[in-house]
Amino acid sequence: MDRNSPIVIGLDVGTQSVKLVAYDPQARQVAATLGEALELASGDDGTREQRAEWWIDAIRACFSRLDPALRQRTSAIGVSGQQHGFVPLDRAGNVLAPAKLWCDTSTAAECDLIMDAVGGAQGAIATAGNPIMVGYTASKLPWTREHRSQAYAQLATILLPHDYVNFWLTGERWMERGDASGTGWLDVRTRQWSDAMIAATDPDRDLRPCLPPLVEADAMFPIATAIADELGLPRGVRVSAGGGDNMMAAIGTGNVSPGVLSMSLGTSGTLFAYAGQAMVDDEGRWAAFCDSTGGWLPLICTMNCTVATEAVARLCDFSTKRGDELLAGTRPGAGGLLMLPFFNGERTPNLPDGRGSLFGMTATNLTPANLYRAAMEGAVYSLKNGYDAFVDAGMRFEAIRLTGGGSHSAVWRQMVADVFGLPVDVPEQAEGAAFGAALQALWASERASDAGADLPALAAAHVRLDPRLSAHPHAEATAAYATQYQRFLSHLDAIRPLYA
Template sequence: MNTVLGIDLGTQSLKVVFYDDHAREIVASASAPLDVDRDSAGKAEQRAEDWLQALETALRQVPGPIRDSARAIGISGQQHGFVPVDAEGNVLAPVKLWCDTATQAQVDAITADAGGRERCIEWTGLPVLAGYTAPKIRWLADNHPDLYVRMAHVMLPHDYLNYVLSGAIVMEYGDASGTGLLDVRERCWSERMVTTVDPGGRLASALPELVAADTMIGRVTAAAAERFGLPEGTPLSTGGGDNMMAAIGTGNVSAGKLTMSLGTSGTLFAHSDTAVVDEAGNIAAFCGSTGGWMPLLCTMNCTLATELVKQLLDIGNDQFDDTVSGAPAGADGLTVLPFFTGERTPDLPRASASVLGLNAQNTTRAHLLRATMEGATFAIRFGVDELSRLGIQAQEIVLTGGGANSAEWRQAVADICGLPVTVLLQDEGASFGAALQALWMLERSEGRDSDIADIAAAHLQRCPERSVAPNPGTADAYAAAWTRYRKALDTLAPLLDT
């Protein structure tokens, strides 16, 4: 048996997938949970050592012969997390995550120092937002200068796992574009933004070399092989951010489709052969991890919102669809703005959630859960309109993430967005995409002129039973609900973001 190993370092868990590309089947998968340290001020942090323990736990669940079959490894990781590392390879501080909003003061300061939001977009293609890595770097310098002066390397979560396994200190363009420090048009570090974030120069010296996505960055070291039970010398691809790997894992490597991920956060993205910069700043002008670009919308409250409401109402996972189906499309006028942990799009980092329109008919468990699901979907549906405004047209949505397991949610996405929804048989998303990127790297390193689009097409299959078309019977109800959602958001945004 020969396999490629995909690793996905998520927010709530770390997952490993061993894929036999000859038999075209996943022969083993395992995961280990992760916790997030949060507080009311917006902190959201994890310990890097917990990631390594989770990786060890997940891999040790896989039989030894399957681990030994790995001939290439690709790693996906949650975007934007800041891993400051000293010259000896020690992580200097807890890792601030993508959902950490405690850095808004740094966002405001960097934006002001740059000369405004428009100037930031001019320099990098992106505004500075609380979720991105750049303000986290300034936060460490402001709050822990003793640690900052020791920082020798800036890493992102998946970069750190690459480093632990292989010793490589590099970054690929996709994940790098989510730092807010990369000029996405030119695919290089923006000297003006880097200097603005840190005029002293330490940041500039700590940024890693940028490498192409089909690069072999190194091999599993003897120490890593012993700790994690992997074959010594196994080559590693660059890996990338979880959204970039999900693009590969859903076949979104050429124009014509959208990928929507219903995970802790919600994302919607497309493929482009050229940089797509949104002057309004709603769509992130990210690079992809295939050599192209990946315009993307991100929300911070997707299944996170439904999970909180499920806990409140004591609804189990197996009860989700039955509960939601107890209320009609549009939830009889109930509207939820699901900003439980602040929000990135719209840019409301200090926002809280709201429930509007309660009456004697819709104050039920079913209505509240459905309205939360619909609110999370409306927030992502905004991206469909924004991508269309920027010239990105699509004929279908490929759905992935935990929310895609719900038949009710799949149908709601199709109805709200007015597009057919496709679910793939290989529903591992980011971890499977990382495995396919590793296969691409392996074939390229062996001298084959492999194309990532051909690889994705060969290894991905549609699941007809879980794919759905829009239901015309819900169109009027959802049009009215969308109007209510937008009116509530426009009216309440100044009050929520305090």
């Protein structure tokens, strides 16, 4: 490794932590990976919030632990952030209130109010390509108007989490179209703000001046001198447009051309694929997002993935690090236990007021191991339910690329392969979103001097799969899961009326 070659840094501001990946593109090696845990403020009404300064403090902590020599070699930074969060700023750039997050379901009623103004969910899809799902940024504005009226009155700029980090780094306010399409205000067909959806959010106030300008995926901005000095970085560092964590994970898993299916197993679970045109579903079965490369990213999101397994681990007083070991004596189907793991409400299926349910309990099968497996299986079944919509629409895939915390687990990997009946591959760099942000920064840097710099070629060169972590479906397990999955769908249909 050339100790003088430039490096690029990817930051991922997630729900549970901030991660930093320092990547040496010349050596094609990750030079450092660092992380800092984050707090989450929760309420029984579905509130899920964080303070923006927590993200900045965590970023500072990561940089403080990064080798000063690596900091001095940094040429560019890319930022990934949890989608849909609402960071309200006043005219001076001060944060007015805690950031309501993607997993905040307290604004479910506001989703309906906005959609009613444009003819319901079908009207929203016809207008901008997406219904306003629980957690989307648009629903947080009328909630803030009602519950934090002073902050709403002073509101001058609407930012998403990754936009706010970019603002802190550069002093500039902007959005790129991938993350912007998760607000509910972007018409994904035209890739421009929808005046109708903005007006539906607040008919008495024009919110358009609060939205920052949209920039292209390869845009770059200079880091603020004071921030460069504070972090020990060269003053010539540039910051790329960045994007939502799913958009960055797509880049980090090489999902920048058709035919690749990526799955991220973290607090939430997501499935996404690249498309060269807008993929709008008339029934709203998936999110018709733009991506952060200039294309589109049809995406399935479940709000409960490791949320469910961690809840069981806390209940049974063991560490999730022991999860694979605990499950060694269990079999597909969890001894008959079936969990609908909707601890945070749910987006896929669309049950924002849903709650977790456990079925099939007997005196012998209710063990910590079976309970943990049932939580894991329920999370994967929710993703399979979304995947079925992709298949119904004619999409076909030959393998799944797995990223996120769940990709570290051999049991998660094998379970996904068996439930979906597809081989599972894992990129060498497990922190897909942070790595993708670094690769976007690298691509944008190359585009600055060569307009023809090709992102698919760059991804093919830098995203490498780890054959030791691959998993292939086992016919017997696939059959067992298929039976249990049908039970999942039956129980799902049975409980829908309870949370409609």
